[in-house]
Structures are given as structure tokens and as C-alpha cells.
Amino acid sequence: MLRRFWWSPLLLCVGLLACNPADKGKPVVAADPAAALAADGDHMVSINAADAPPPPPPVKPARDKAWPEVTLENGKAWVSCDTDYTGEVGDGAALEALDRKTLDAALEPCRERGLVRVRYAGKINPSFAAMVSRLAVVADALKIGKRVLDLDSSGGQVEAAIVAGDSIGEAGWTIWVREGSICHSACVFVLAAGDNRLISGKVGIHRMMRISSTATSRAELNKELHEVYDNVKDYLQRNGVAVGVADLMMTVPNRSLRVLTREELKQYGLDGTNAVQDDLERIKQMRKCGDDFVRRKDAFLIAFDRQCKVEGADLEAVTNCGQALKEHFGFPDETCPDESPLSEIDTALLEMPVEAAPLPGVAPAAATLEPRRGGL
Template sequence: MLPRFCWLSLLCLGLVACNRQEPVAKPVADAAAALAADGDHMVSINAADAPAPVAPVLPSKGREWPEVALENGKAWVSCDTDYAGEAGDGIALEALDRASVDAALAPCQERGLVRVRYAGKINPSFTALVSRLAVVADAMKISRRILDLDSSGGQVEAAIVAGDNIGASGWTIWVREGSICHSACVFVLAAGDNRLISGKVGIHRMMRISSTASSRAELNKELHEVYDNVKDYLQRNGVAVGVADLMMTVPNRSLRLLTNDELKQFGLDGTNAVQDDLERIKQMRKCGDDFVRRKDAFLVAFDRECKVEGVDLETVNSCGQTLKERFGFPDDVCPDESPLSEIGTALLVPEPVAIPSAESATSAPAAAQLAVPPQRN
């Protein structure tokens, strides 16, 4: 039996616990503050707090853009696909005003290729980043655009707004070795014209940070509308809605990494199926049915005969150039839309990189093999 003073102590503790009032959870008033503190969670906020869709045309050159700071993230701009070379990830983008973005992209204008490395959260300032980069890239006619992404996630609504901007402006999304794309980042990944994945992609449930729910039924009702929007977004980007269903089964504090087979099965790896259909429709109108048939046959043969595992990039390109003659390319009517056009082929070949040791060679094995898809027609 416990001594009397122990019983008294326990009784006092019990009375304190019984009389203590539990704090009532309140909706988060400041969505930006919540994003800063959400760690690696995927969060959803009230519609009133969601970032507004960015207007299709931002203020023209010579007029000021609204001031936006890049929060919980960093961005670098490079005109090369290779990050193992001397230039690395490129020049840090310190601000999002028009003059700063113009200066960052200007060196890429001649080559017509830009790679933007982003490491950080998916939030409203990220949506501003991608939309402003697209406006300047359009103005400079930089048609080949790569978003080199490393993100643990962030806000669902911001990811969807950013994704719609990306989908409208022609970006390849790259998750390279050592990088991750978790949680809400997966929605950004979905929007790319092409997705190149060597890093880790993971999913889990979203957390409703502005929720007032006190039961499973109430929480489910709140999330139902959000998931409907997510599924609609995934469908318009050619991604299986099963991704959203699978997310529902993984606790927010956990993570479910997707395998290579699952990424392909869900439509998150490789060519965006919806964009591919759109390009085929455009090419059929411009170049004719015979052109599209020959191009489809070429791409099948190219994958089967040229893209053999272990073959170096120069051999792949040489094989492709030889294969073009068999299928009647370049086409007289649509030379720019022909597969492996002279411009596209030049951009497939990276600048040579001196690898000093075997250790450094394994640190970035895919950097020199990033194939940049041809520009949109």
C-alpha cells in the first residue's frame, strides 16, 4: 500500500487535471505564419486564405510588380543542365522584382534554356516565383525551362496555383539525385510537361490547419471539398486520381515513398499525357496526319533501339539522327516540329565536365544526362 502522502499527492494531481480546462483549438488567422511553422506537413487552409490565382499577364516591363519576398525557400538560376560543373546551381535569385528576374535570366537568352533550382517550401511566394519566371522567359523567348525541385512540401492551395502556372508555361520538372519531392510538392510535379525523377517522391494526408472539426465526420466533411479540387487538378494534368486516394491512407506525420513503377502507373514520371495529346492535336492541324503517324513511329523506335541502358548520350543522339532518315525527318513542311530537330539535339548534349575522381563521379551521375524536351509548338 502506498503511504498516505502519496495518495494525497495523486488526489491533488487528479483534482487539478479534472478542473483544468483544455485549450480550444482556434482557426489559424495568419496562413503565412502557419506555413512557416508546419514543418514537413502538407497543409490546407480556408479558401479565404488561399493565394489568389495569378493573372495570365503580369505588369509589363517598366512597371513595378507587387513586392513579394521568397519565404522559406531559395532559388538559383542557371543556363545549363549540369550542376556538377564549375557553375553549380547557378546564381542565387535574391529578389522577385522585375529588374532582378530580368537580370537573372538575361544570360540564358542566347541559348534559350534556363534551369531554376528551388529548395524550400511550396507556398504563395513560390507561386509568385514560377509565374514571374515564366513572364520573363516568354519576353526573352527562352522556350526550354527546367524547374530543378527539392521540397518537403507545403500548402495544397499554393501548389495547385503554382501547378496551373507551370502547366500553362511549359516547364520540365526535375527531381535529381539527393533531392526530394514530398507532400504538396507532388502536385507541382504533376504539372510539368515532362517529369524527370531520380530523387525520392513521397505522399501523405493533408492537415487542415484552419479546421474547427471536433469529430471524424466533421473533419471528413471539411476535407471532402479540398480532395475534390485535388482530384480535378490531377485529372487535368494527366495524373491518376488514385494518388489522392492513396494519400488519404497515410497519416500526416508519416510518409509513403512511391516506387518507380508507381510513379509511372500514376502518371507522375515522364511525359505529361494531357500535354502530349494537346501537342499531337496542334501538330496534326499544322503538319498533317501523316507527320504525326511518322513521328509516333519514330519515338517508339527511338525508345526501343537507341535508348539502351548503359549507352552514352553521344551514341544515343547518333542513333537518333540515323533513325530520322528512316522515317522521313526532318520534315519539309514542319522542320521545327520534327523529332530531334537540330536545335533540340544541340541542347540535349551538355557541355563537357571534368570529373576529377570516381567519388565525384558517383555524386552526380545523372547531371550530364538530363534530356531537355523540345519546345512547345
């Protein structure tokens, strides 16, 4: 159960060959830089372009065309059609493979409800990037519009995080770091890409490490990293995140971790609504839903930030407050229900009695909403 809505590594290296006498005498195989993620601990790594595996191919084939084989490495995923993870279903069914047939079968139960939650625990790597891209293709085909990526990751590869983030940014995902989960290192780039970010766990950053670096001096290493950080800053800007995040990363040693506070998450644009996506949605909603809808939604979001997202409030209290505010501002809107604020909560609370909690300046409802525990 989520209890607190907080916004807020010593690296252990084990030489396996040295510990196993049976391996003595075996030839030593040179490390594959592209495969270094399997043992990178809590590092954030960047790989040289020449060593990088090719990005996942575009996955927009017809239903009868096969996808290239991809195996999910250094991570596990589960699929649920519910935001509640404390009941019998928990995190849902384990995702056994990333082929089209398996993904179709995994997401099909979510078609009627129109909501899917994907729990991912593991490293950010090329197979994770392929997974989120393919899930979006299947969700589009099944017309599943509400998508929640329930994330728990200590980090991984910068380039893979950016590929995954660009896919996420085109596919309408809410990123959820629930209580007890973490989003550290390269995971922060994935977090940045969400249309909305719900953070109860810890978000942390540090400096990246370059795989296959040829640097012999600080100046050479800085030159190598300069191009990578330029790409990172461009990525952060297109996702509405302050480039100061990248500058701050540079100051934190790779084996350390700087946990961002709630205030820093808001300051850097990592908390709540993605600013760039918000601008894009405003343009679209102005055309589809009209000026009055956009003005009411703006007023709601301002009130929601001020009245509901208070320090120490648990997620249930935030949900109660948001539901009461939505009623006060006339949401969900009959003309544009899917564009209404917090529409993913409307979906999560289907078939539940919704009774708003009192708010300052708002007429109190008869009782208090009781959302399912452990859910969004």
C-alpha cells in the same frame, strides 16, 4: 553527378518559446494560418478559404509597369543557362528577388542559348507560385523556350501547389527531380504539371493536414477535406495524372510517407510525358509539322520507353540511348526542330560532339556520346 535513374519523416517539433527563458512574459501572438508553412515541417497542409492569402495577381504587365512586391519565403532559387550542375557554375546565380528588373537580369544570359534551368529548394507556398509565374513571363519576353525546373521540395501548401501547377502547365516547363533531391507531399502536384518529368530522386505522398480545422470528429474532418480532395482530383485529371494518387494519399498518415516506385509513377502518369499535354501537342504538331512527323515521334516515344528507360540505367545511358534513337527516327526534324522529341537535350548538348550509342536493331555509330556529367 546523377548515378542512378531511380523512380522510385518523423516530424520533429521544437517548442522554441519553451526553450528560451528570455521570451517568458512576452505576449503570445495568435498563429496566422496562412503563415503556418514556415513551420509545417514535412506536412502537406490545406488552408481554409477564408484564411488563404490571395493568389498571385496575373503578371502580364508591360515592361515599364511595376509588379507587386513578393519575397521568396522558405526557399531558395538559382538560375543557370545550363543543365550541368557539377561544373564551376553549379546551380548558377542565386535569385535575389522576384521583381521584374532582377528577373530580366537573371534570365538575360540565357537568351542566346534559349534554355534556362531554375533550381528551387524549399517549400511550395504562394511566393513559389508567384516565382514560377513571373519567370515564365520573362522567359516569354526573352524568347527562352526551353525551361527546366530543377526541384527539391519536401512539400507545402496544396492550394499554392495547384496555383503554381496551373502556371507551369501553361508555360512549357520540364520538371526535374535529380538524384539526391526529393519531391514529397504537395510537391507532387507541381511535378504533375510539367510537360515532361525527369525523375532520379524520390517522390513521396501522404495525407494532407487542414489548418484551422474546426472538426471534432472523423466525420467532420472528412467533410472538410472532401471539397479539397475534389479540387485535387480535378487538378490531377487536367494534368493527365490518375485520380488514384489522391485516393492513395488519403490512406497514408500525415507524419508518414509513401515513396512511389518507378512502376507506380508510370501507372499514375507522373513519369515522363504529360499525357494531356501530349494530346495537345499532337493536335498542334499535326497542323504545323504534318502526319509523318507525328507518326515518327510516336514511334520514337514508344521505343524510348521500352529500350532506354530501363531499371538501373543511369541518366547518361538514357541520354545516349535517346540520342541514338532520335537519329534512327530522323530527329531533330529540319522542318520542326523545336517540336522534335527531347529537344531540350539537343539544346543542352550544343557545341558537343554527338555520336550515337548502338541500339538493338539499329546500326551502331562510330562511338558513344559523352554528355556533360551532372546534366540532363
